[in-house]
Amino acid sequence: MNVTETVLPGVKLLEPRVFEDARGFLLESWNRRTFAALGLVADFVQDNHSRSRRGVLRGLHYQLHAPQGKLVRVVNGAVFDVVVDLRQSSPTFGQWTGTELSAENHRMIWIPPGCAHGFLVLSETADVFYKATAHYAPQWDRGIRWDDPAIGVRWPLAGPPVLSDKDRAWPVLRDAEVYA
Numbered sequence: 001m002n003v004t005e006t007v008l009p010g011v012k013l014l015e016p017r018v019f020e021d022a023r024g025f026l027l028e029s030w031n032r033r034t035f036a037a038l039g040l041v042a043d044f045v046q047d048n049h050s051r052s053r054r055g056v057l058r059g060l061h062y063q064l065h066a067p068q069g070k071l072v073r074v075v076n077g078a079v080f081d082v083v084v085d086l087r088q089s090s091p092t093f094g095q096w097t098g099t100e101l102s103a104e105n106h107r108m109i110w111i112p113p114g115c116a117h118g119f120l121v122l123s124e125t126a127d128v129f130y131k132a133t134a135h136y137a138p139q140w141d142r143g144i145r146w147d148d149p150a151i152g153v154r155w156p157l158a159g160p161p162v163l164s165d166k167d168r169a170w171p172v173l174r175d176a177e178v179y180a
Contacts, residue, residue, distance in 0.1 A: 003038055006097040008085045010112035012040070013099055014071075018106050027106055029073060029134050030131065040110055042069050044131040050130070051076075052121045053061070057161035059118015060084055063140040065175050067113030069133035077126030078102035079119040080156050084144065086178040087114040094173055101128075114179045116144055120155050142177055143170035150174060 002015040016027045028034070033073065035042065059082065062068075072081060100122070101107050111117050119128060121169040146153065146161070150173055155161070170176070 001034060001037065006083070006093050006099075008083060008097050008115065009090060010087075010110075011037075011083050011097055011115065014108040014110060016106060016108065022121045022132060024038075025116055028137045029108065030071065033076045041125055042071070042131075042133050044071070044133055046132045047175065048130050048132065050128045051125060053162070054121050054123060054161065055162045057120045057146055057155065057163055057167070058102060059143065059167065060116040060146055061118060061136065061141070061143045062086060062114075062116040063137055064142050064179075066134045066137040067179065069113045070110065070111040070117060070130045071108055072101065072117070072119075072128065072130040073108040074101040074108075075127045075129055076103050077121065077123035079106070079121050079123075079126050079128060081109055082117070082153055082155075082174075083109065083111050084116040084151055084153070085114070086116050086144075086176075088178055088180055090114070093178075094151060096151055098153065120157070120161060122156065143167065144173050144176045145170050148172040160164050
């Protein structure tokens with residue numbers, strides 16, 4: 001597994017070894033020992049799968065008092081995946097990193113607890129799978145606006161994104177509840 005550190009502490013871009021031949025490919029997306037050797041110790045309790053169409057932007061989401069670490073990968077299509085550091089004690093608080101995750105490049109991203117996550121679908125459709133270290137807790141569900149100018153995410157938009165009502169209504173970072 002090739003690991004690339006991002007500008008945000010603890011957020012890592014992971015590229016698994018892919019074994020390809022005429023039949024297709026095989027990759028190992030999760031192995032507790034391999035990840036522990038990389039310093040990524042996680043007890044996953046929930047797997048999620050979302051399917052979205054081109055132009056859908058989901059995010060930027062997090063859970064306040066039940067923070068989730070997430071291992072995110074795309075199994076169909078392509079997305080521009082974004083992580084925002086919401087840990088006030090972090091030197092990169094309020095900063096973001098983004099990368100393309102796709103079924104073709106097989107990349108995954110590890111998002112530690114304390115960060116917001118979102119993505120923009122670049123392909124006709126995209127299937128995003130992610131493992132989470134904490135169960136979904138709707139009472140702690142939070143988000144920040146995808147277009148907060150103080151954060152300045154450079155989304156590769158071809159037009160206005162397709163947003164849920166909930167994602168349209170999130171506050172900007174300065175008005176949001178965040179981690180200590």
